[in-house]
Amino acid sequence: MLLEAILIALWAGIIGIDLYNGLTHIHRPVVTGLVVGLILGDVTTGLIVGGTLELIWMGMVPLAGAQPPNVVIGGVIGTAFGIIAGQDPNVAVGVAIPFAVAVQGLITLFFTVFAPVMHKADQFALEANGKGIERINYLGLVILFIFNAVIAFLPIYFGAEKAAAFVETVPQWIIDGLSVAGGIMPAIGFAMLLRIMMKVEYIMFFIVGFILAAYLELPILAIALIGLAIALYDYYQNKHKQGPTPEEGEITDGI
Amino acid sequence: MASNHYQYEDTTSAQDLPPKQIRSLAWRSLLLQASFNYERMQAAGWLYSILPGLRVIHKNKKDLSKSMKDHLEFFNTHPFLVTFIMGIILAMEQKKEDREAIRGIKVATMGPLGGIGDALFYLTLLPITASIGASLAVEGNILGPFIFLIMFNIIHFGVRFGLMRYGYRTGVKAIGKLKEGTKHVSRAASIVGLTVVGGLIATYVTFKIDYTWKQGESELNVQTDILDQIMPAMLPLIYTLLIYWLLKKGRSPILLIGITVIVGLIGSYFGIM
Structure with missing residues (x-):
């Protein structure tokens, strides 16, 4: 044996x-x-x-x-x-x-x-x-x-x-x-991510993500896409406010 | 810590990595979970996978050290799809992108890919191929295990190596265009990242009270009748925020892991979790 x-x-x-x-x-x-x-x-x-x-x-x-x-x-x-x-x-x-x-x-x-x-x-x-x-x-x-x-x-x-x-x-x-x-x-890992990434101005996005999963039970991919939609809106809003610099005008065409 | 943007000592973009090296990094990604642990999960295996690429990209020792330290932060995704993130991140490193943007993209992609990978491989590919193999094996047919392994791994390795190349090419192309708006990109990446983390907490932290309070005829289940009525996933959120708060107070993650084990044992001993 x-x-x-x-x-x-x-x-x-x-x-x-x-x-x-x-x-x-x-x-x-x-x-x-x-x-x-x-x-x-x-x-x-x-x-x-x-x-x-x-x-x-x-x-x-x-x-x-x-x-x-x-x-x-x-x-x-x-x-x-x-x-x-x-x-x-x-x-x-x-x-x-x-x-x-x-x-x-x-x-x-x-x-x-x-x-x-x-x-x-x-x-x-x-x-x-x-x-x-x-x-x-x-x-x-x-x-x-x-x-x-x-x-x-x-x-x-x-x-x-x-x-x-x-x-x-x-x-x-x-x-x-x-x-x-x-x-x-997994709570420990997520808390460590929060510690690295969290700023007061971002709390609202964290809350939205939580609600989408907890109440609406959306899959993570859907939540990421919603996050992406918000981020894109925010990105172009910010750029619009500052007025596009010449180089940045070029970027807008690319995306 | 987050507000101090790191300035590279050597800001010039590195040369493209040769295809042979890209392939060898995909091989290394097989060891993604070699040093898996509850504090950083796949972080050290992730760093192991991209390390030779980082060495080529960052000739400056201080830049290399900073990059290595960043990549030791908590990381967890699906082990087959990780090569896509590797490709994109290496492209960003190569272009000497803002470190916060690199972190943001990493965190924003790992969650969704984790979910997609589970659905695709563990809930679809594995059950299909394994049930074909097992159905032959239970009849004593020796081909069962072989058919399972061949079907499963053609797709496994195809995805692993294909995504590595695809991620890197996409990264190199897309990032050249984004380079100028780095601050906005960092912010956008942080927004996606934190939205995802909010969702991850509600989805993947399992913290439930399993106790039913009985009086006469009436029964009250603490989890479904009380806690879920106030707010679903309330305990996972509270516990994560508690850990977050303790981390900010400077408590070590190891201590917090130990506390979590004790919480589980106590909950189980008294039969309430």
Whole structure:
């Protein structure tokens, strides 16, 4: 089992990177099913379980930073369990989902603790040190690889059922709480943007954007287009007031 | 901070980037989310993606440092469509555009492209190609995964590389014309940017109270019966403004992220969120 567990761990590490970087989507369960099936010597079962998991994860995609149950670990553990235990694909799904949810909680945690590294990045930028910036990004990749490889290795080597029992000892409120926090988290990024861009004269546009989304529930593209319309009006109004300079007359023709 | 316009030490426009370099930057954009985190999201990966271009454009070390620092500010968009923004921004950098205009365009484009990308790729392309692949796989057909990967990636890489070229060409052409009215352009970009940020807060910050107050026969859901009646997306707005206020007070983003995790845990523990 050791060799198989190591090979599966390597695959999990690679597709753990692909989930966020590369995005060739070899991390989808339909592909993982084939690969884990090859490693464990039962391609047909691998394909069937992988395909079943794929259909379940179809709607679970990372939309705007909201994190669904982790598809990498869900796919790997689900397929491996389905083949090793010779279980029905739907039972494999039942084992895979709690793992996937718990792992996504851990990834939320990782995205949180990686934030301080950005201050090191600021320092590299100040020194115009490009190599430093590159190293920070490679560090992120290495951590993703190791994290996914280890998480995949342990349950397969020690037995998926034992591991599932362990996951169930983590109180539900902690897992739920991390997911709630993940939903609120974009507020921090938006507040930082406001801090950079906001001036008193712009508050009205911010309010308009908010109302369009909150009350009228318009999609972001529609809101951006309305913002663009206001901006164009404002742009030509201002230019009109000042009177076009010779060079600016030329610009007006161009747009 | 925002009112001080940065003056480039070297104001001459740089040469056009060769097509080979443009392509290599599109390859680098594959690592956009390598250092993803909740403070800046894709910022360091974004800087990584355009970095070789910036190095060619800004020979002056102080200009390069200023540009790198600006590009470490919060950034988040769809990872396939990011190359379009890269193209435009590199064109602006090359023409030594006003730094606030560069920031404004970046912020104004990342939100809409994020939404379009989600709709196009995660809600349309992925379900279609993956369901074709999965339907073959569940019958034990080994072609399933391959058909999925080929269909998906032809479109994925076509979009990624095509938009890089298109964004850069559009940027170089359009910006030459805009150069003179930089102050107005900055203002226009800020208007679009802030309108979008207002919309993003209401759309993507999920902050809900999940508690129903019961007395006898009557039930009162705090979220839908009270808060939403006062104003939809009220809690996301209040929380974002609270964070904004704390940031202005000089609190560190890390502390605020920590507080947010604790808020989530407390809310979940008491079963009210």
